[in-house]
Amino acid sequence: MPPNDLSALLLLAVAGSIALLGALWLYCDRRDRLYFDQTRRKTTFSCLKCSHVYTGVGSEPAPCPRCGRTNPRLRF
């Protein structure tokens, strides 16, 4: 039965394409989310010595880029 084989092949090709696009979409979405989380998650610090406000990665105390004093993160 050639028409049924052709229909099954066409259905398989369409389903495979949809599955491939879905997997590619999930991969790109996950990669972009990880990238934006890394660039967005910054901690704000305020220097107690020179009042300079700066950002850093992580919640550990970070040294001021202006005077070098280590400051705790800014809490609101």
Ligand SMILES: [Zn+2]
């Ligand atoms: Zn400072």
